[in-house]
Amino acid sequence: MTTATHHTLPAGLRDELVAVVGQAHVITGEDELLVYECDAYTLERQRPAAVVLPGTRAEAVAVVQACARHRMPILPRGAGTSLSGTVLAVDGGVTIAMTRMNRVLAVDGPNRRALVEAGCVNAWITAAVKGEGLQYAPDPSSQPACTIGGNVGTNAGGPHTLKYGVTTNHILGFELILPDGEVVWLGSRMDGGEEVAGYDLRGAAVGCEGMFGVITQVVVRLVRSPAAYKTLLGIFESVDDASQTVSDIIGAGMVPGALEMMDQLITQAVEAAYRFGFPLDAGAVLIVELDGLPAGLERQAAQVIELCRKNRAREVRVAKTDQERADLWKSRKRAFGAIGRLSPNFLTQDGVVPRSKLPEMMRFIQACSRQYGLRIPNVFHAGDGNLHPLILYDERDPDQVRRVLEVSDAILGKCVELGGSVTGEHGIGVEKVDFMARQFTAEDLDAMRLLRRAFDPDQRCNPHKIFPGGKRCTDFAPRKQVAA
Ligand SMILES: Cc1cc2nc3c(=O)[nH]c(=O)nc-3n(C[C@H](O)[C@H](O)[C@H](O)COP(=O)(O)OP(=O)(O)OC[C@H]3O[C@@H](n4cnc5c(N)ncnc54)[C@H](O)[C@@H]3O)c2cc1C
Structure with missing residues (x-):
């Protein structure tokens, strides 16, 4: 593993990169590099030495070859929306942003x-x-x-x-x-x-x-594309009842296209932002989307409604038009964007538990929220048991940052204890490297390292991700405190 840092471009590499992609597509200015200092995981930040934006395959190959000649770490990047620091330039290097190649x-x-x-x-x-x-x-x-x-x-x-x-x-x-x-x-x-x-x-x-x-x-x-949809909104007094409904729907042998939950805090924020018509006093709402041939959908929808009622749903609404369905999804999919109304910063967790453990896990998160004194709204892929507790904090307060890390530790630890995983879809990045050793044995991790080295013997490509023991951003004191 490379131990040197790479915060500036080696002499000659800049000229080679400019020759390949043109001056306009090599970014080295400090202020412009700020855009690339993190992804949507903002707790750790570090600027790369440069960002290069190739416009063609041939340019991309030439850029990688130039970096290889100079032994420079490379950091592939798309839109930078990752939620776990998967694109962080931990010790510099050249970010290769692929957004111009978008056809x-x-x-x-x-x-x-x-x-x-x-x-x-x-x-x-x-x-x-x-x-x-x-x-x-x-x-x-x-x-x-x-x-x-x-x-x-x-x-x-x-x-x-x-x-x-x-x-x-x-x-x-x-x-x-x-x-x-x-x-x-x-x-x-x-x-x-x-x-x-x-x-x-x-x-x-x-x-x-x-x-x-x-x-x-x-x-x-x-x-x-599915021939037809039936999209339902179950409104519940408690997260517990909504969680139980998720288990019951899957237990009844149905596989909805989507089964998403939002708890009260996030529902209120989403409603304030997008005015869909969510009730502000509901403990949780459940979006259930059935899709497929029109013939069986009515029967399945009736079954879902029955299960919602069995778990004390206050109301079940059915989207009557395509527009209503689209508005519902727009509100759900923009939920993270509504968090700005609640807090200056938030950390999105991404743990997984077996579906049957959802009610227990949700109760645990609520208890953590009280214990650590942090608000934790939840919007997540309930059908997959894939949780997204959004831990709200203010990064200007080091004590809050410390508590964010502690509560993340507790939540992800519980996911593993319940037989789940420390990530469902957001990856490990730099955020969860320490958790890998909890979920995998040293032998498992060595096997993964061997696979990585088959592709990248020098470990120069996006270093310090996934595996425990890599470098961290030096200016990130709070995590060191937790680790110690
Ligand atoms: C509001 C919001 C909602 C989200 N919702 C979801 C969700 O529902 N489900 C979900 O899974 N994720 C979600 N995410 C996380 C994120 O959008 C995904 O992880 C997504 O796959 C990242 O894509 P990106 O183009 O932004 O990649 P980046 O963040 O730029 O990169 C992600 C990883 O892919 C690598 N990479 C990128 N491009 C290339 C390339 N061309 N070659 C090699 N490696 C490459 C990077 O090195 C990095 O490791 C959400 C994020 C936000 C901000």
Whole structure:
């Protein structure tokens, strides 16, 4: 592992990068670099030495090769919406931002696939194919901004991955520039079959958090858009009742397209921001979306309503029009954006528990909120047991920051204790490196390191992520306090 720091560009590298992408696409000014000092995990910040924005595959390859010649760490980056510091330039290096390479290059409707550049925004794929009755299913709430390269990097999920699966289930193959500049293709090509022979290196590389190289192009799987939807809003007096309903719906053998929960605090913030019509006094609301052929939907909806009532739902509303459904989803997917009304800062946690443990876990989070004196609204993929406690704080108060880290520790520790995971979809980044040792044995982690070294022997690509024991940002005192 590299121990040197790389906060300035080596002599000559800047000229080489400018020669490849042009002056306008090499950023080295201190103020402009501020934009790239973190992602949506803002507790740790560090500027890279430079940001380079290639516009073509050939440019991207030349940029990686130039950095390899100078032994400079590289940090692949999409839109920078990651919530766990997966793009943090811990000890400098060159951020390679792929946002200029953002086109849908080709669509093959009959074979249900599309070739897109890595910087293509998630929502643009469905926009490009919906005329053919198709969609790209994984729909992170950040989908109007996040890129497909970033989705592959974090193996992103979303509200509808309960039924459709996460990113890895929808990626057929992609081109990867290895850190030494060699270009490889993993998985199936645009004109290939569904499966390839040999080890599934594509699968191994999805979720690698930018540590295997720079992705330039991706072949995504397209699926038919559902013929019909039935979208319900269950309104409950308590999180407990809503959680129990989630367990009961799945227990009844149904697999809704989405099953999302918001507790009272976040519902109030969302209502203040978007005025959808959520009740302000409800303990929790549950969004249940059924999709598929129209024939069975009414029967399933009746069953969901019955289960909601069994768990003391005060009311169950059914979206009557497409517009009502769209407004409901807009409010849900913009929930994080409403947090600004509650607090100057927030940390989004991303733990997973078995669905049946949801009521116990939610009670634990509420107890943590009281114990640590921090407000913790929750908006999450309840059907997957994938929690997103949003821990509210003010970063100007070091004691609050300390408590944020302690409460994160307690919540994620409980997820592991209940048989879950320290991440459902946001990845490990720098945020959760210490937790990896709790979830995996030293042997497991060594096996993962070996895999990483097969792609990046020098460990120069997006260093200090995922594995415990890496460097941290030197100016980040509160985490050191907690670790000590
Ligand atoms: C409001 C909000 C809502 C969110 N909702 C969800 C959600 O519902 N589900 C979910 O899963 N996540 C969600 N996220 C988190 C985030 O949007 C996802 O992790 C997303 O996949 C990141 O995409 P990005 O383009 O921003 O990538 P970045 O944040 O730029 O990068 C993410 C990782 O991918 C790597 N990477 C990026 N591009 C490339 C490339 N071309 N080649 C190689 N590696 C690359 C990076 O090195 C990094 O490790 C949300 C975030 C926000 C701010």
